[in-house]
Amino acid sequence: MGQNVTLVMEFILLGFSDLPNLQGLLFGIFLVIYLSILIGNGLLMVISRIDPTLHTPMYFFLRNLSLLETCYTSVTLPRMMADLWSQKRTISLLACAVQTCFLYIFGVAECFLLTVMAYDRYVAICKPLYYSLIMNHKVCVQLVVASWMIGIPVLIEETYQIFSLNFCGPNKINHIFCDAPPLFKLACGDTYYVEVSVHVVALLFVTIPFLLILSSYVKIITTILKLPSSSGRSKAFSTCSSHLMVVCLFYGSGSIVYLQPKSSQSAESGKILALFYNTVTPMFNPMIYSLRNKDVITALRKLFSR
Template structure:
């Protein structure tokens, strides 16, 4: 360091919404309300699907885990954002930044894989109903959930290590709402090409492979639904599948734009908006999508509230 006359950065400043100084209090109130809504909606969905006997099925087992995962995913970014808006401090150490980035990726990849597992569950339920209890037994469901949570952990820890092994010698201002690889690359000294390629390849694999599995599952589901004998069966299959597809499109769409678009087309403003969308807005909508479009969940909620 002395030979190259470089001072390595040991902490960053998350600029966030510092360009809106007159709206800090309003933004704090909005994001606090959003965070409380996410916690309430997802926790309510977890409790309802756990205690109601009618919801003790693989679909709701996966849904409970999705709600838990989204609560964790949101808790990686929103509490820190709220603290920055409240204190106006905005500084974050290099280690804390690396931890936030790592958990953001771990939970994001886990959600991609869990959505693929949920699509497979719907495929078996609709296309192979007679074999459904045999194929989607409790042991298989647990294994799919554990695999979704854990399969990407070693790779993502390695990717995070590569990103934070780069030299950051100033400036130290991250023009983003949380620590993430794309804005960090702009602050790195030296060549970041190989690390950027590695991050994009890993993102492409963990986004594309689950997405292709989801597409193949739904291609078979779409051809099977019209062949179902009863109108009520077709209606129920369409309802559960459309809810899942809405969540998939929202999550994959915004995440793909953030991490797979060319570097030249990225802007700080659009990056913040898209990051807010997939880390904050989608977790608010998901409990609503799965509850308001699901008669079984609505019936379970009525039972609980009436009691």
């Protein structure tokens, strides 16, 4: 019987193949979204680099967040647009593994970077006299490097475990990109231990940063409420409101996708929700930081006036 089993060496990403008459429209929409992400995050990276008034830890972290979200989106969107344009949709086992691995690495890095940004706001509001001492350039660089690198070894191992499973049945992935949940449905044999391992890693690398962010904001809000003047409270809250909105958008959309019971989630709704947190959230983040930040608006005006 073992000689009659054919191992799958490539998959077919079904994506939005059930909408054959809308392939051109979807390609145009995704192209506009991708260009918006590149332009919006690119502008934030440029102005935070060239404008001296934005040479602070907060904008240093924001520049890295913009770079991270550009990379995160580039893992999936170009491939989706290529599939819509060519109608090919096949992806090799290796390419699928690479896409999954980078998707998880950038996603976990964003979790930790958002945690670092929350810590930065905590120090700025709760320990303002020690801010320049605590958040010096060396510490900021170390925190960013740690955010990018801390999950790489574990996530590479997790990706290896996922793609070490035997795929010998259907090779059609009913999703818009390679991800663990739809891949488990195609695996032959028992996937229980690999699924448990994936959930444990997600618990460590997603839940712990979220709890750290939550504890930081509890202390931040407590400190803000103790300020004597209403103008002081308003100013203090405005310095962290943009970051708080980005955190809610990122964790809210991700939680809906991964914490929703499998029985109540259809394949089509899963695609839409995955598309939301993978593309729409990175598109909105530059707008949130630009429209709610006077320093960024001023820097943009200086850039365009040149």
